[in-house]
Amino acid sequence: xxxxxxxxxxxxxxxxxxxxxxxxxxxxxxxxxxxxxxxxxxxxxxxxxxxxxxxxxxxxxxxxxxxxxxxxxxxxxxxxxxxxxxxxxxxxxxxxxxxxxxxxxxxxxxxxxxxxxxxxxxxxxxxxxxxxxxxxxxxxxxxxxxxxxxxxxxxxxxxxxxxxxxxxxxxxxxxxxxxxxxxxxxxxxxxxxxxxxxxxxxxxxxx
Numbered sequence: 584x585x586x587x588x589x590x591x592x593x594x595x596x597x598x599x600x601x602x603x604x605x606x607x608x609x610x611x612x613x614x615x616x617x618x619x620x621x622x623x624x625x626x627x628x629x630x631x632x633x634x635x636x637x638x639x640x641x642x643x644x645x646x647x648x649x650x651x652x653x654x655x656x657x658x659x660x661x662x663x664x665x666x667x668x669x670x671x672x673x674x675x676x677x678x679x680x681x682x683x684x685x686x687x688x689x690x691x692x693x694x695x696x697x698x699x700x701x702x703x704x705x706x707x708x709x710x711x712x713x714x715x716x717x718x719x720x721x722x723x724x725x726x727x728x729x730x731x732x733x734x735x736x737x738x739x740x741x742x743x744x745x746x747x748x749x750x751x752x753x754x755x756x757x758x759x760x761x762x763x764x765x766x767x768x769x770x771x772x773x774x775x776x777x778x779x780x781x782x783x784x785x786x787x788x789x790x
Contacts, residue, residue, distance in 0.1 A: 584654060585609075585631040589617045590663065594626035596786055597665035598696055599655055601676025604642050607635045612760055613673065616698060619779035625786070626665055630655045632676075648679040649687060656689060667786065671696035671724075674733070674759065678712060685718040694722040694789060696782055699759050701733040702742065708735050713742045716749075723749040724785045726778045728757025730764070752781045 587608055590597070600617060602608045608629035617627040632651050634643045643651070652670070659668065670680045670692050677697035684695060703709050716723070725743055727734050736753070743751040754774050756764040761774050770777065 584633075584651070585636055586655065586658065587617070587629040588627070588663075589621050589629075590626035590665075591621045591624060593624045594621070594665060595624065596667040596669060596693075597626040597628060597659060597663055598669040598671060599652070599659060599680070600627045600629045601652075601672030601680055602629065602631065602635065603672075603674035603676055603699075607631050615761075615775045616673065616778070619773075619775035620782060622776070623779045623783040625779070625783060626663070628655065628659050628663070632679075642675060645679065645682055649683050652680065652683045653687070660691075667693045669694050669696055669786070671698065673698045674701045677701075681716060681719060681723070684721055685715040688720060692721055694724065694786070695719065696724050696726070696785075698726050698778065699731055699734070699761070700725050700727060700739070701759075702739050703733060703735070705732040708738055710738055710742050716742070716746055719746075719748075721748070722785075722789060724782060725749065725751040726754060726781065727751065728754045728759065728761060728763075728774075730756060730758040733759050750785060752778075754778060 608631050671677050677700050743749045756768040757774050
């Protein structure tokens, strides 16, 4: 299993950060997320699912992905000393992290951080991928772009709103890969810095 750890010296929290379906844990988007989180004192441990390490385009079955989370969490517990442990990821990786917590519910996980949660397939809006979310006993943070084609706002907002322990933050003009529209985005804050800032504020609110 390929792993990448980014652990700043002041990190009290460690996020197990899983990649999306189309790119590995070393992708520039994943680097940007991890770097921004490190800037606010949140460490990350990234890993590749088996299909990515083996060069297959088709993603692994859910159970295989959950086993991968078991493996990386064991690695994190044995090799790091962060006070708080979180789980999450970008797109597919974030979705698999929600299945992990719904089905296996690791007791030491403090919460889930979901970057561009893929609520539905592009141009096929529905909420079937959210049916298991009420089974999660830990707090959830959704960080989604207002232009994300895989999470239409009029579907994601009420879906998250039905969860008693979830927060949704909209990244203005960002798409599924956090690409923004500079001409129409009113905020001057870097989108990755914004996501990291909100993540840090959310973690602080849990204590």
